[in-house]
Amino acid sequence: MARSRLVLAVDGGNSKTDVALVSEDGQVLATGRAGAFVPQRDGAAAAVGVVEKAVTALTPGRAAASWEPPAPGVGGFDHVSACVAGADLPVEEEALAREFTARGFGGDVVVRNDTFALLRAGASAPWGVAVVCGAGINAVGVSPAGAVARFPALGRLSGDWGGGHGLAEEALWHAARAEDGRGAPTALADLVTSHFGTRTVEELVLELHFGRLGEERLHELAPGVFAVAAAGDPVAGALIERQAGEVTVLAEVCLRRLGLLETPTEVVLGGGLLTARDPLMTSLLDREFAQRAPRAKLVVADVPPILGAALLGLEHLGATETAKSRLRAHYEPSGTA
CATH class of the missing domain: 3.30.420.40 (ATPase, nucleotide binding domain)
Structure with a gap:
């Protein structure tokens, strides 16, 4: 049986960077956190390096019984949906997307400003x-x-x-x-x-x-x-x-x-x-x-913006409404997150 496709959702902010590994059916398999995502200060390479640290620190959730972390810390993602601070112009989004691809996160990367995740x-x-x-x-x-x-x-x-x-x-x-x-x-x-x-x-x-x-x-x-x-x-x-x-x-x-x-x-x-x-x-x-x-x-x-990045990722893969509802339920105030 074919494995479920995986989305790496990224919420990169001025104070912290959150990542979530989400299956195509809307299950949150693992989450991780690292430091600030500040490409305007540190450069694109250093900012994406922070995401690498968060991915390396992925902690499996309750839905991850059959999941094994990708090696060597990154890669193996069918889609990367990154909504990040400092990507204020399309040219900055494109530069960061190229950096994600060069680091081996996968060939299907979309970088957006973090306001898209909030929306x-x-x-x-x-x-x-x-x-x-x-x-x-x-x-x-x-x-x-x-x-x-x-x-x-x-x-x-x-x-x-x-x-x-x-x-x-x-x-x-x-x-x-x-x-x-x-x-x-x-x-x-x-x-x-x-x-x-x-x-x-x-x-x-x-x-x-x-x-x-x-x-x-x-x-x-x-x-x-x-x-x-x-x-x-x-x-x-x-x-x-x-x-x-x-x-x-x-x-x-x-x-x-x-x-x-x-x-x-x-x-x-x-x-x-x-x-x-x-x-x-x-x-x-x-x-x-x-x-x-x-x-x-x-x-x-009243929900974390990582949810928005993950929903955008699922929609990119053409996931079902059931999958999106399952994901949202995980992050709603009454959910498990």
Whole structure:
């Protein structure tokens, strides 16, 4: 009897990389995890090397009675479905796909930006809009006919604003101006000094400037910005309001480009700033969408994006609806994952 074809699903993020080996009938045979997938910092080869480590660390699940790990750690996959951070442009997706193939993962590799995994995991159908607001911010839309709307997502260079890191940078900017008198008073100054244990905001700025504190740590301020805003600070409140507006406009533009503004459409919200379900952010999003995209149905993702990468892989193989339902059941909150 022919063996079931195997999909290697990859969710490569800025903090960790998850992989799942999934059979064509929707069973999760094994899972693995490794470090951050950061091709824009480390290069494509190093980023795919992180996936190799995750594959080498595959741990069989309960459905894997007859499965044996592929040797030598990679290869043997009928399809690789990789949804990863840092693949913001088609040319970057293609370069990463070539690297996966060169490393022996198999000849059938599709690399997509990680927003595609969020959309497929959170939406009830293969189409809709997804907005991720975690360390950074990005969005993608897919129409029922398969047309795609997306953004370069290169930060301020390409018009982006917000995400945890961007929000923290803005908070630090306002805190510095509040401290030296150029800006309005704000409790963000106290947030900055208390969180990082400095006497002044200027002291923290100099720590960052001279490299004694890594700028990647700034995103740690993001939860505190929400707390300061909830306490009534007008400066912090304005930042959260602007962030809600950015999330909304990304979704609105995707819907408009795809001709879906007047069509009931799921908009999947993911990333730490949105899945935290902050009450202020939630109320602002409800207000903004009611005004700008009233036919949108907001869905906060409650399943891991690796599910989306795996579903895209199964669909690539032409798997049955039963197989996709079995896979989804594994990752649903009441499932076994």
